[in-house]
Amino acid sequence: MMPGPTSPPLNPESLGFLGNDETGWTRTARGQDIHFRLLRTLDDLTQAERLQEEVFGVSARDLIPANELIVVAETGGAVIAAFIPGQPDRAAGILLGWGGFVGRPRIVSDFLAVRPESRNLGIAEGLKYLQAAIAYQRGFAEIVWTVDPLRAANARLNFGKLGATANAYEIDRYGSEFAPALYGGMPSDRLHVTWQITAPRVLARLIGEIEGESEPDAVSFASGMSADDALVAIPPDIDAMLAARPADALAWRLRLRETLIAAFAEGFAIVGFRGAMDGADPAYLMKRPAPART
Template identity: 35%
Template structure:
């Protein structure tokens, strides 16, 4: 599959067959059981009350999904989930889903989109912060409690990404690893820099959480505990995550850029 084979591009999903396909996609992406997915009846009700259930269909199969919930603030939407079929990854579908969501929200005077994600997932962090330009200023400890599928084995810590979509602009000057001191060691996440931190620092995370959980779950737990403590420490001191670095040599592991507000 590739993005060019989509039937009608990204659009709001319609009918029971497509909502069933949206359930199937969630199981393909995250595993677990039917208890772990956002069900079709809830998606149908959400559409009825003014929420967003959109996706991409290829050959009758739902291969992309984005779900947005209304919040207590009319100008803010909570983006509950974003899913892309494994065969479609790398084809730009995740970005297409988010851009559709931004346009859908703009047409309804919704100016801010927020969502949670696991702070140890480097691909998500890079997409959310570096590509979309979202920021993180809130850390939620064990937000969902015990989870299954690819989320099994760790406390379900989440950070809140806050995105205010803007017209395309020239890319901002990006800092490099060499220009920033690290608050933790890239090998295991332990603290390496004492407070007070300078106004911009990097906070390392593992490059591949799924592989680490499979081969060394104790190390994954250690990363969770160490980075949780450092995120909370930084946020309490007025820092926000404003960018994400992929982790090229010589530093090895990827890292958040934390800057003082």
């Protein structure tokens, strides 16, 4: 479903970006003017190679090279980079999405990388917002990607801010040897995330009419529960846990795997995120039935 005549517009301008496809866009976030532009040339795209190495710690075998990224635009997708003031030639963050088709046009978002020193500047959010606007202009109404279910910062962005949903789980998608510096050899489990950018609940978030999912009086998920709202806790900082207590991190991986697979099998979907509060861990907001695909 694409926006109708009474729906909010979905373009860079309506989402707070000033500029155009050729020169790039500027968006103010956290008091800074962040510049965004499409990476199209081989020279530009080598920045995407470096960022994969620096942020994810992937080997040369596992990174996506510039000579492959050069064809992304031909699929309808885009490689979008963000730059902070004073560093116009050093990308602070990069987002890659390929154009695809599985029953309908969709963008397959492959990776989102932001330098550690540039986090908490709204760069990841800005990259995703611009991806949505560009995707819509190119005829796509759906963006999909995978995400590590243990990462609270990603959960806050994907489900708390963007309004994406998830109801499918994949065990060890990339193998346990993927990005060992980042994951410490743990199984690379992933959630399959769907972002229906023209759905009313998503459009309302993108243009700022609502800021998040309402939080019902939900209780922790338990298999066989009768309630249709539930919470599933995740660790507040999996990276710190991996560094200090890797055995605990692996225990979280296995426990969360079992819980989410059971919840999805009983018809629940992740529809939101609740931050840490009153001494409780952050948590996914779960609801059933899963939101209908528009």
